[in-house]
Amino acid sequence: MRFLRWFVRFPIVWLTIVVLIVVLALGAAGYERTTKWIAVVYVSLIIAWTLVGMIRDVMRGHVGLDVLAVVAMIATLAVGEYVASLVIVLMLSGGEALEDYASRRAKRELTSLLDRSPQVAHVLVHPQSDSDEVQDADAADVRVGDVLLVRPAEIVPVDGTLLSDDGSFDESSLTGESLPVSRSAGDEVLSGSVNGSRAVRIRALRRSADSQYQQIVELVKQAQEDRAPTVRLADRFAIPFTAVSLVIAGAAWAISGDPTRFAEVLVLATPCPLLIAAPVAFLGGLSRAAKAGIIVKGGAVIEQLARVRSAAFDKTGTLTEGRPDLVAVVPAAGFAEDELLTLAASAEQYSSHVLADGIRRAAAARGIHLLPAVEAHEVATNGVTAQIGGRTVVVGKPAYVASLAPDTVRRGIREGEAAAYVAVDGRFAGTLVLADDPRPESAAVVAWLRDTGVERIAMLTGDAQATADAVARGVGITDVHAELLPPEKVHLAAQMRPRPVMMVGDGVNDAPVLAAADIGIAMGAKGSTAAGEAADAVVLKDSLAGIADAVSIGRHTLRVAYTAIWIGISLSIALMLIATTGVIPAVAGALIQEGVDLATILYALRALTGPATGLVIPTAKPHEREPVAEAA
Incomplete structure (x- = not known):
């Protein structure tokens, strides 16, 4: 079946092989006139098809390299090198097959992420009972609040809250963490993680489209669709390489007086190294980045990372x-510690700021029950205001709180600490001090x-x-x-x-x-969807080391792409100069050029591997914070 799919995907390859075999067989049998017309008609059709594609590219503002291939085919037909013209067609169509293989190899890590996309969810019919009766549904149809059964070794279909007492999950495809992680009842379980050896129940927190893994899938799709820099790289070399090739071929014809020499030189100037090697290198870089836990949205970003x-x-x-812990509750006169923390944490339910999470966690650790708000709104980067129990509670930066409560008192904080100020009904209520190392x-x-x-x-x-x-x-x-x-x-x-x-x-x-x-990178392990959508790359691992990896991969990928191009150009020019002497027949030249193509593609696959950053990360050690005064 795989063989048949290959034939369907690349019909020109096998059709050219059939025509080439027929031409060789008829030529050996003495039917030279027939072989001539078969070759002329078939190659002329290929030339016409290629010219149509070239015109479309020119209308889109892209001057391609196919002009060399067209000129080479016309030249070989004109001088009677019919077999060579068929070999050129085979080389060009075979180049597409080589590119397909190399691209699939280069995109392996990206494709594996798409292949593992959760498709089916087991929705419990009677979630309040102990019954495991389920109704299978598309993951996209799961609603927030549905209770799902995730069987052993299955992929979690949507982000959810674990309802079972505990569970073990493989999150390697999300964070790169090789060891399974344990989760307890109430913890969040991410879509795309693989359940361990026990069936568990989860309650859907988000729809499939909003879940962690689907966000990654969308980033991967963007990365696969963007190939702009590879086109630009080819364009940078297209006109100079075409001009040099035509000059060498023309000079060979003029010096020798033999038009065959023109064709013999041009068959060695086909542009596959430029058209294939660079895209393969960039796809290899994207795949290597994905393996390292970094989703890069296309080759253009790879190129920018290389130049940062x-x-x-x-x-x-x-x-x-990013997980600040509450280290002190400092109430103002007239407020108790628990009262201050209760009101602040209740208001912070409606904030997405990282300090809000630390305050909520501290309240939960003290067993404080959070109060609902009648109305709440957040002023980005400043603070949150909520109507709780008939009182107006404001939590945020000192300047913001002071603008609403003039009696706000700023306090000194120590190194590495941050303070959230609280006001209640226009009166300063106190300060919550958090530390985030x-x-x-x-x-x-x-x-x-x-x-x-x-x-x-x-x-x-x-x-x-x-x-x-x-x-x-x-x-x-x-x-x-x-x-x-x-x-x-x-x-x-x-x-x-x-x-x-x-x-x-x-x-x-x-x-x-x-x-x-120019390049936006989001820390996506615990980051927001908005940041991930706005960024050019997302680091899935909860480690800043991914930034060094991304830059290193970008530099290595661009270096490999340029080197592959120069290998192809250098070998082609060297072979063209040799061909000016007439020692390389047209058929042999076309076959040799195929070897050049293969060499550049194999080199381009080096983008899949590369040197380590050499980053040495010290073991985290607690340190003492020296007091500093908080600035306005």
Whole structure:
């Protein structure tokens, strides 16, 4: 069946082989006139078909390299080298087959992600009972709140909350973590993870289209569809290579006086190395990135990553762990600790900020029951306001809270800490202090970027200046811009030099600057969908080391693509110069050029592997924080 599919996919290849065999057989039997007409008619049809494609490309503004192949076919027919003309057709059509094979090999990791996309969900008919009676449904039809049964070794179809007491899940396709992870009742289970040896029940948290794995699938589809840089790379070499080839062939004809020499030179100038090697290299880079837990949205991003000269980082959840823990509750006069935490955590139910998660977790750890809000709204990067139990509760930055509660008292915080201020009914209620340590790999990644040619590294954050300065010192960044609103981040990223600029972030508030940067990278393991959609690449692993991997893969891929192109061009020109002497017959030249194509494609597949970054990540160690005063 695979053989038949190959025939269906590449009909020109086997048809050319049949015509070539017939021509050789009839020629051996003495039917030279018949062989001539068969070859002329068949190759002329191929030339006409190719010319139609060339005209379409020119109308789209793309000057292709097929002109060399067309000229070579016409020249071989004109000088009576009919077998050589058929070999050229076979070489070109066979090049498509080679590209298909190499592309499939290069896209293996990307394709495997698509192949594993969850398709079926087992929806429990009686979720309130112990019955495991299920009704199978398409994963896309699962509704939020449905209770699903996930059998052993099955793929979790949608993001959900674990209802069973515990479970073990393989999340390697999502995060790259090779060991199974344990989950307890109430924990979130991500779609695309593989269940362990026990059947479990989950309650759907999101629809399939909004779940983690489907977001990854959409990113992969974008990565597969974008091939713009490979076209640009070919275009950069197309006109010069065509001109040089025609000059060498024309000179050979003029010097020898034999038009056959023109054809013998041109059969060695076919453009497969440019048309195939570069795309294969970029697909290999995309696949290697996917294997490393980085989804890159197309070859254009690979090329930009290879050239990055400036980098900007968000702080919370990017340079830091992103799971700040509550270390102190400091109520103002007239408020108790538990009262302050209850009101703040209840309001923070309606916030997507990472500090809100830390406050909610602290409340849950103390057994505090959160109160519902009649109305709530969040002002991005500033804070959240909620109507709770007839009271107006505001939680956020000191300046924002002070604008609503003039008696707000700023307090000193220590290095690495952040403070959330709380106001109730226009009166300052107290402060919640949280600590979010830098990731253990952050300093190593910043140093690696600086050592490998990234000239400027900055921090762009909405957090307080003192907190930002403390984290920046710990990771080796001196260019710090704090207390920024999203539009200010976008403006600063646009002003950064030298270009291209890479921006790394993880939250909803980072989406605008990720979209505006030359290369936006989202930390997607715990990041928002908005950030992932706006970014050019998403790091699935919860580690900043993926940034170094992405840049390293981009550089290696571009280097391989250019080297493959130059190998093809150099060998072709060398062989053309040899052919000017007449020692390489046209048929032999066409076959030799096929070997050049194969060599460049095999080299392009080197993009699937590459050198390690050499990044050394120290073991995380607790450190003492020295007191600092919080800036306004």
